[in-house]
Amino acid sequence: MTLGGIFNNVLDSIFLIAQADAAAATPQAASWLMNFMGWVYLLGDPAITTKGLLGSLLTWLKIIGLFSLVAWIGARVLQAIKDRISLPALSGLAAAGLVGGLISILLQVLQSTGRLALPIIGGVSPAIILAILSIIAVVVWLEATLWISMSRRESPGDKLLLIAMHIALAFGMFSGIYIVQNYASTQGIKISILEGIQQGSRMGLTFMGYTALAMLGFRLLQELRRVNPIRTMAIAWLSRKEATRRMWAPYVVTAVFLVVLAFTHWFLQPPRPAEMSRLFVGTLTLLCSLLITLMIIFLSPLSLPTDIQQQTIYTIVSKPVSRLEMIWGRILGYMTLVTLIIALFGGISYIYLIRQVNSTIRLTAAEAESIRSGNPLRATQLDEQAEQLTARMSARVPVKGSLLFRDSRGTPQIKGIDVGQELEYRTHVEGATPSKGIWRFGVISHPFDEVRNMAARDSGKPPGPQQYPILDRRVPVDNFLRAGTLEYVDNQIATLKAQQSKGVKGLESNIEALQTQRRPLANKDAELKAALKAAQTADKQDEINRVQGELALIHSDPFKVEMTFTIYRTTKGRVGEPVFASMKVLNPITSEQYENTFPVREYYTDMQTIPASLLVGSGGFLNIEIQCVSSTQYLGMAESDLFVLASDGSFFWNFFRGLMGVWLQALVLTSIGVFAGTFLSWPVALLTTIAFFIGGQVAFGYLQEFAIQAQTGGGPFESLYRLLSHDNQMADLTPTLAVVTAKTLDSLILPVMSRLVYVVPNFASLDVSNSVADGFAVTNDKMIGNALMAIAYALPFSVAGFFVLKNREVAA
């Protein structure tokens, strides 16, 4: 078991013990201590987190804390080195520590690759002993350097902080050792004290990070009292003037936008008319985001360096302006500009879009009308196109299920048939066989578990234990059943009865009341249905319409299921004859069913309306099965291809949210650019900003993998070796000297890189234009999450910029 695994269990066991104690209500002395240690562990281990906002906040604090710690110590050490205060003996110690560390890592790699068998001394490998000695040497050097440089400067705050950090380290170390030892004793196993120390130092570092963060936070608060809106806005005004008068940025950007827009319909040819809005929304948002990004990349990192280089900054810093105002003012200035430009571009795009798409819809509908008598088939096609275009210009909220399959022999499968199309992420069900795709809604087991369980059930065996997390994919029944309708009341009755059957007492009177409420509705329903039948036999259209209208009043509206499938044809079939799919909707609680067969519209969205009565008593559970009816044809589907349409929002607001995504991206990028400008010359700052953007936009997934060190083929140096030696990524490498060197370098660099990766923001996830283009609503949660994420990056970067600017000589 890996160390990480052990500690995950530690957390579990600590909480479990605490809970068990609480449940048993036996006043054990250690109970509160265990509880406390659980929290200490959660707060202290850099890799542990909990779910939800608290978890994200904790992770954020830990990372920011560690960065503050490194920055604080690094700055002090650099200062000490620059001031030449290090004693020769100390430098020797540092060098010995570094060399020792390198040798130790080399030894460990040699050992693990089997090139070297070292004798074990006292249960510990000499490589480890060397590592510990090296760490001690470096720590002693660090301590001495810090204390000496502290004693030279009269800064009581720094001295206090240094002491606080030692307390934090000691506390972390103690708790780490305690937790590991305690875990070992509860599990009845023996864990070496070294692992306790290792855990202790991890936790100690985190607590030191909190301490450094608290100090920086305190300094920031002190500075915040100086921040004044008038001054900040004056700086913002200056940045805006600079952008417009010196760089001409907004004019250039607007001109490019208008030119591109003028030619849009030339090079934007949708493959299918229904794709038009998707293409236009996507392209226009992309254009907007591209231009804004370019503008920010050329404005924000250049501003401070030119100010310093041209020495105009002298007249600013000699005024009562806080360095924080200089940074936030700039960000504010650029973001005002960005806001104006986005509003302009967004407005123009929206009007352009609505006009283009609406006129297309109108033209298509008119054309359909004109040829309806002559060519009904084509007219229906055109109708569909118009309908599709309308559907895309909305903000649909999908409720997604979990997909699994049965193959042509009925065996449960996690995937359908792969028809050998490389780029297709959909898998297929074969026509005219038991093969089908099943979407499950509700509180359901993970598809991996469910496939196994289904197979067990099919063969009459009991299902096995759950191995994967339970999914919550419930249909929001209450959204679909309108209050006062028959289905609504039925659903309430069913819910209460379900509770009753679980043993909840005292619900009879409630059920009774609901039954009373239901009776008149049911009578009216029966009455109206009889009337409808009579009207139908009499073929009185007016009467039918009237009765249907009244029926609709006491029933909830049917709900919609939307699907987009592809068709893979093995035979041509008859020309013009569609491929048919059958749909079965099942309420697994009441076993009520709804079935329908419909022709599949290739590439287009199919919509089916399902009677609301199916939801009654479902508790949000629903199964939807799709089969292909036409033989020798295959229906391609993926999980997101079918969903229950929860609601339809306004396209305008969705489009607006798409633009908000661009705005948030710009905010993060601006902060990074301004930050880079506080200490780099403008070309380097520019490159840094570009690197951040590309890193976050394109390479984020790769970087994340890096962060969890889950790559196949090792770190950068090992990969390089594989590249040069033409070894594939999976092959075990023979431990030649080159391989050992590469692995050694990797083990040095990976831990550092994997921490640094967190600095790169996930720009791609801030971009929600794809959902908007597809006509899906960008949810509030997504927007709030993105806004928090943007702030989580913009704030630390801008504050880091403040500390850099405060501690640098602007005139040197």
Place this chain on the structure above:
Amino acid sequence: MSQSDIIIEIKNLTKVYRDFWGRPKVQALKALDLQVKRGEIFGLLGPNGSGKTTTIKLLLGLLFPTEGEALIFNEPTTNVAKNERIGYLPEESYLYKFLNAEETLDFYGRLFKISGAERRKRINKLIDMVGLNHARHRQLREYSKGMQRRIGLAQALINDPELVLLDEPTSGLDPIGTAEIKDLILDLKAQGKTIVLSGHLLADMQDICDRIAILHRGELRELGRVQDLLTVQDITQIKVKDLPDSAIDEIRQVIERHNGNLVSVDHPTTTLDELFLRIVRESDQFPGRRHVTDRAKADAGSPNNS
């Protein structure tokens, strides 16, 4: 002298410019000790590269001292709040070229949180004062050097500061402009403000400074009242009017006999130029630090009356 009358206090101020690796490049200022008192015009003199600008930048926190410290209004230089009461004219007019004169002053005024109405009043007054009324709506990139200097000066006064630091205020100005600036500085002094000037145009400094410090290669070489520094003690100068040429040989006798038209007897003064050149020459001959006392203080007990 009470503590609050000392506006600037420089103690052992040392600045070493370092390169990227932290290696010392230039020692620009060596253990400078100075005090500037309320209401005086203090001149920082020295040849090019002697550390005048470095001193002023250190005072404003644009640079951090390598050793020693400077206090302004008894506050450390890193405290930005003290800047509320300071006006600063940089050595060259480092202003935003894309703003016009009015916008420039308005912007700096906002940094002092001056209210809109008050700002407008001061802007008009200052633009008038520096004689840029005809060019108030032109962007500074179109300004001549002297015009930039003038708007720079206006910018330094926007907050009606108690302490004005002017780094070579007259550089680039025409004679009329120079004279105007000199009048302006005297005017500021009359309003009770403290002024620190740097420069090497000695004739200008001689006229207006109360006290001067002469720096050379980062070291303080001379410090005191202008009048004291320029008085030559061991020479007596006699001005005689209407003396016939034939009488020149008899001057000594004539004077001994008090038989002439004696106009005045006093000590001659050299020009600041001569003093400056002498100090520079001497310190080139005898390098090394020399202890400098404030002559004003040293001579305080013995007014010269010979």
